Amino acid sequence: MTTYLLTGARPLGGDPTDVLLADGVVAALGAQARRAGGDAHVVEADGLVLLPGLVDLHTHLREPGREDAETVESGTRAAALGGFTAVHAMANTTPTQDTAGVVEQVWRLGRDAGWCDVHPVGAVTVGLAGERLAELSAMARSAAAVRVFSDDGRCVHDPVVMRRALEYVKAFDGVVAQHAQEPRLTEGAQMHEGVVSAELGLTGWPSVAEEAIVARDVLLAEHVGSRLHVLHLSTAGSVEIVRWAKARGIDVTAEVTPHHLMLTDERARGYDPRFKVNPPLRTAEDVEAVREGLADGTIDTVGTDHAPHAREDKDCEWAAAAFGMTGLETALSVVQAVMVDTGRMTWVDVARVMSSAPARIGRLTGQGRPIAPGEPANLTLVDPAARRVVVPEQQATASVNSPFAGQELPGSVVATFLRGRATVLDGALVEQGARV
Amino acid sequence: MRHLLSAADLDRDEAVLVLDTAGQMAATQAREIKKLPTLRGRTVVNLFFEDSTRTRISFETAAKRLSADVINFSAKGSSVSKGESLKDTALTLQAMGADAVVIRHQASGAPHTLAYSGWTHGAVVNAGDGMHQHPTQALLDAYTLRRHLVGDGGRADATGRDLAGVHVAIVGDVLHSRVARSNVQLLRTLGARVTLVAPPTLVPVGVHSWPAEVSYDLDEVLATGPDAVMMLRVQRERMSSAGGGFFPSPLEYTRGYGLDARRLAVLPDHAVVLHPGPMNRGLEISADAADSPRAVIVEQVANGVAVRMAVLYLLLAGGEPGARTGDGQGRTHVRTDETRAHA
Numbered sequence: 001m002t003t004y005l006l007t008g009a010r011p012l013g014g015d016p017t018d019v020l021l022a023d024g025v026v027a028a029l030g031a032q033a034r035r036a037g038g039d040a041h042v043v044e045a046d047g048l049v050l051l052p053g054l055v056d057l058h059t060h061l062r063e064p065g066r067e068d069a070e071t072v073e074s075g076t077r078a079a080a081l082g083g084f085t086a087v088h089a090m091a092n093t094t095p096t097q098d099t100a101g102v103v104e105q106v107w108r109l110g111r112d113a114g115w116c117d118v119h120p121v122g123a124v125t126v127g128l129a130g131e132r133l134a135e136l137s138a139m140a141r142s143a144a145a146v147r148v149f150s151d152d153g154r155c156v157h158d159p160v161v162m163r164r165a166l167e168y169v170k171a172f173d174g175v176v177a178q179h180a181q182e183p184r185l186t187e188g189a190q191m192h193e194g195v196v197s198a199e200l201g202l203t204g205w206p207s208v209a210e211e212a213i214v215a216r217d218v219l220l221a222e223h224v225g226s227r228l229h230v231l232h233l234s235t236a237g238s239v240e241i242v243r244w245a246k247a248r249g250i251d252v253t254a255e256v257t258p259h260h261l262m263l264t265d266e267r268a269r270g271y272d273p274r275f276k277v278n279p280p281l282r283t284a285e286d287v288e289a290v291r292e293g294l295a296d297g298t299i300d301t302v303g304t305d306h307a308p309h310a311r312e313d314k315d316c317e318w319a320a321a322a323f324g325m326t327g328l329e330t331a332l333s334v335v336q337a338v339m340v341d342t343g344r345m346t347w348v349d350v351a352r353v354m355s356s357a358p359a360r361i362g363r364l365t366g367q368g369r370p371i372a373p374g375e376p377a378n379l380t381l382v383d384p385a386a387r388r389v390v391v392p393e394q395q396a397t398a399s400v401n402s403p404f405a406g407q408e409l410p411g412s413v414v415a416t417f418l419r420g421r422a423t424v425l426d427g428a429l430v431e432q433g434a435r436v
Numbered sequence: 437m438r439h440l441l442s443a444a445d446l447d448r449d450e451a452v453l454v455l456d457t458a459g460q461m462a463a464t465q466a467r468e469i470k471k472l473p474t475l476r477g478r479t480v481v482n483l484f485f486e487d488s489t490r491t492r493i494s495f496e497t498a499a500k501r502l503s504a505d506v507i508n509f510s511a512k513g514s515s516v517s518k519g520e521s522l523k524d525t526a527l528t529l530q531a532m533g534a535d536a537v538v539i540r541h542q543a544s545g546a547p548h549t550l551a552y553s554g555w556t557h558g559a560v561v562n563a564g565d566g567m568h569q570h571p572t573q574a575l576l577d578a579y580t581l582r583r584h585l586v587g588d589g590g591r592a593d594a595t596g597r598d599l600a601g602v603h604v605a606i607v608g609d610v611l612h613s614r615v616a617r618s619n620v621q622l623l624r625t626l627g628a629r630v631t632l633v634a635p636p637t638l639v640p641v642g643v644h645s646w647p648a649e650v651s652y653d654l655d656e657v658l659a660t661g662p663d664a665v666m667m668l669r670v671q672r673e674r675m676s677s678a679g680g681g682f683f684p685s686p687l688e689y690t691r692g693y694g695l696d697a698r699r700l701a702v703l704p705d706h707a708v709v710l711h712p713g714p715m716n717r718g719l720e721i722s723a724d725a726a727d728s729p730r731a732v733i734v735e736q737v738a739n740g741v742a743v744r745m746a747v748l749y750l751l752l753a754g755g756e757p758g759a760r761t762g763d764g765q766g767r768t769h770v771r772t773d774e775t776r777a778h779a
Contacts, residue, residue: 190544198642201544201568201614206641270552271545317522317550319543319566 001420003027005037009045009381011371013347019050021377024420028373043425045381048414051351053085053116053378055358055367057148057177057255058231058303059328061087061118063109064102065094070308070398072106075328076115077396078306080423082328083380083413085116086359086367091123092153098123098134100142107144114432115423116416119362122146124165124176128154133164140172147363150177152231153278155213157183162217166226175253175361177229178217180238181279185209190319192265192280200268202318205280211237218245218252229361230254232305234279236289243298253361255303256290258334259325259403263287267403273314273321274403277307295344300357304331308399325403329395333409336384341410366419377420386412396429439551439560440747443571443622448598451625455579456595457746458739465501465742475504478752481534483525484563485511485541490713490737491563491573495538498744504752507534522546526555534558536752544568544614559751567612573712574618576743577666578626580736584708585663600627605657606648607633608668608693608720611640611682615712616668620648633657635692637682654693658702665703666710667695667721686719697724708732 003022010016011029019026020033020040028036059079062070072089079087089106091097097106103120110118122139126132128151139146149169156162156178165176186209191197193204214230218241221228230242233254242254259277264284267275275281293299307324314321335354339345345353359368369375389408392400416424423430437445446454464472480499482492492508499506509529522541529537536559539547544566551560564570578599585602586594604623610616610632623630630648632639643650651657658665670689683689690696695709703709709721709731717723725731 193641195642195645198640198645199617201566201617203567204641271548312521315523317541317543317546319545320522 002422003037003040004043004417004420004422005033005040006043006045006050006381009048009050011050012351013049016046019371021379021417021420024377026371026373026375026377043381043415045414047383047385049347049382049384050371051083051347051380051382052355052368052371053380053416053418054083054332054354055362055364056084056087056304056306056328056331057229057301057358057362058152058257059087059089059306060092060308060324061089061106062093062308064105066310069310069313072109072118073113074396074398075306075308076110076113076118077429078326078328080115080416080418080429081396081413082330083332083382083416084328085378085380085416085418086119086364087116087328088119088121088148088362090152091121091150092128096123096127097121098126098128100135100138103139103144103146104142116418117364117367119148119364120144120146121152121177122149124149124151124156125161130154130156130158130161133161133168136165136168136174137172140174147172147174148177148229148361149174150179150231152177152179155179155181155183157213159216159220163220163224166221166228167224170226173363175227175229177231178213179231180210180213180217180233182209182212185212189280191268191276192282194265194283196265196268200271202268205278207235207237207282207286210235210279211241214238214241218242218250221252222248222250226251228252232257232260232279232303233290233299234260234282234286236286239289239293239298243293246298253300253357254293254298255301256294256299257303257305258327258331260290261287261294261302261338262334263403271318273316273318274325274401274405276318276321276323277325278323291338291344294339294353295349300353301361302331302335302353303358304328306397308397309401311400314401324401326392326395326397326399326401328397330390330402330404330409332382332413333388333411334404336411337409340384377417379417380413381415382411383414384411386410388412437751440571440751441547441551441560441562442569443574443618443625445571446622446625448625448627451575451578451622452596452598454575454743454746454750455582457750458575458579458742459595461745461749462739462742471501471503473503474749474753475499475502478504478535479507479533480504480536480538480748481507481509481529483509483529483537483539485539485546486564487512488540488564491540494737494740495563495744497741499748501741502745502748504748507532522550523553523555526550526553530556530558536561536748538563540564542566561747561751564614566614568614568617570614570618571622572740572744572747573615574622575747576736576740577619577710577712578622579739579743580710580732581628581664581708583739584732585706598626599623602628602664603631603660603662604628604664604666605631605633605662606666606668607654607695609638609670610634610643610668611638612671613668619666620646624648631657631662633693635683635689654699655702658699661704662707663704664708664710665695669712669714670716670720690719694720694722695725696722700725700728700730703730710736713737
């Protein structure tokens with residue numbers, strides 16, 4: 001395996017130092033790294049920020065079933081280019097990831113692709129139908145070792161089923177990740193309910209439809225003493241509820257997406273389906289609240305909710321278009337733009353919300369670790385001074401439904417290392433044949 | 437203005453121009469030979485994804501009176517029912533040389549998508565999209581209001597005038613109404629004052645940003661003496677898809693928001709009653725009110741043809757097919773003299 005000497009890198013944005021990667025781990029730092037790295041491949045990293053490899057709790061890889069939108073191969077290529085060393089693949093595939101067989105299939109596809117670790121998310125209920133618990137234990141004990149369970153795309157809306165799921169996963173230290181959406185309040189919903197939806201004549205998705213489920217679930221989690229993770233939280237009210245729950249000692253974590261950190265429902269004007277997403281883009285007040293919640297630790301993680309769609313599923317009128325946006329290759333840039341470059345967060349905070357916290361929630365022992373000798377060399381090297389215009393057709397994801405198309409964003413991933421092996425160097429994928 | 441997608445596309449002068457042009461078109465319709473050669477050689481496609489016999493016939497009549505070739509395309513029984521997308525339908529029509537596409541679609545924003553997607557190069561006229569907009573309905577309503585309320589009871593020439601000082605109450609199912617959305621914008625553009633009256637369940641969240649007052653009490657509003665009352669159809673078909681339950685019973689709705697003889701009697705003598713049709717008689721409007729001399733509902737239909745002639749004329753006459761004249765600043769220059777109209 002190639003050894004790498006990163007010269008002048010800034011771990012977590014701190015002082016420049018040299019970092020030696022050998023045998024899959026961070027072998028040495030500083031002068032010792034320089035001394036021991038005589039034969040290493042040198043990566044000049046002056047001024048570049050070194051982060052623990054990013055971990056996404058919320059990726060849709062679409063395989064099996066919708067390989068026209070994304071495959072495990074294309075999705076994990078995108079992940080590597082985005083600086084991710086581990087992703088959780090959501091369960092709403094066809095067939096659904098609700099058995100040990102399917103989660104093992106996805107896990108193996110990820111392992112064979114080799115671009116990052118793929119951890120399948122198990123469905124909470126059979127076929128995501130919300131009625132009968134899937135075989136959670138079998139998935140947990142499979143080769144995929146599932147720890148995160150979710151019907152994402154659908155809400156586990158039956159309170160009894162949700163209670164049972166929360167209780168059941170305690171046996172293997174699992175977590176239920178809820179897509180908080182009260183289904184009756186969102187029937188036919190097309191976008192956030194408010195001034196813009198009223199004007200555009202689109203059925204609204206009210207904030208309270210999310211907040212009602214978040215409030216119910218934190219109380220259920222408290223009652224049964226289990227772990228709850230709130231997926232893609234999007235409203236100021238949800239932030240307040242999670243803040244209250246944490247203050248009360250409830251074991252709840254929460255996630256926000258990059259697009260909810262940057263974009264508002266004003267983008268729906270023009271009916272461009274690239275901005276159609278679930279939960280919908282909210283108001284400027286909501287955006288401010290989720291930024292504040294992420295900065296003060298109320299929101300634990302940034303999850304991409306990378307949702308690729310085939311071109312025909314977005315190249316149509318708004319009402320007929322699918323919900324969802326791609327995000328793996330732009331997530332870090334968006335977080336830098338709205339949180340770091342504005343002074344609301346440091347790179348240490350970024351490492352927390354995009355690496356260590358999601359790794360902890362997903363119970364990944366080898367990810368999200370400190371950058372220290374002996375630790376697994378899952379690392380991301382970022383050039384914060386770079387700027388780039390997003391061109392979806394040039395991305396690795398198989399789909400082009402990026403809400404940031406044509407937009408200039410700061411920062412770029414220069415290199416990604418998966419257990420000491422470069423998956424990305426000089427901003428480009430290191431193809432299998434070039435690996436050593 | 438290359439397309440007409442929303443009442444918001446029109447500023448005050450443009451809206452008045454459409455109304456003035458409609459007046460001239462209406463004048464030609466009193467003649468023995470109603471047909472004008474203005475759009476000879478142009479092709480107008482009526483692309484209807486949603487049933488609407490009266491609007492389709494109105495546009496068809498308008499286009500034919502201007503000598504355009506008209507193609508009617510209904511989603512029912514067409515390739516759309518076999519799964520063809522709006523995009524492919526539009527590309528087909530484009531290949532057939534449509535200069536204008538009049539589109540009615542159940543999805544809000546579909547005309548906008550058609551206009552700006554590059555799928556067609558012709559002018560796009562929104563003939564009603566979901567709960568969003570129905571701009572020609574608003575224009576024909578404004579035209580009807582101007583005829584009755586501006587000048588000396590309609591006898592004086594209202595050309596060049598807007599609706600400043602006119603108070604219009606729009607009553608009923610505002611939530612699901614593209615007519616209400618269009619009218620609020622256009623009436624305000626023309627200087628009218630608008631009061632929306634509906635039960636709270638049929639008022640959209642976010643209505644506070646609209647340039648209109650909101651009341652839940654019809655009798656209270658009628659007592660202020662509005663110049664016009666525009667009744668909206670209760671769209672029960674949309675309610676069923678959205679879960680229903682917007683009001684407890686038809687009887688309770690009628691008691692609270694129905695226009696009947698008693699409420700009609702409260703109105704000032706000059707006030708008129710409008711309804712976009714089709715009416716639910718006995719629900720939002722009683723037979724007494726619908727058939728009263730104050731009701732200008734049938735006249736609205738006739739005015740619709742003149743207004744749609746004006747819109748098609750302004751969008752298509754002059755320049756290349758699919759283009760229109762303009763000063764490059766979104767302003768319309770149209771020769772509205774009869775010489776031009778007969779050219």
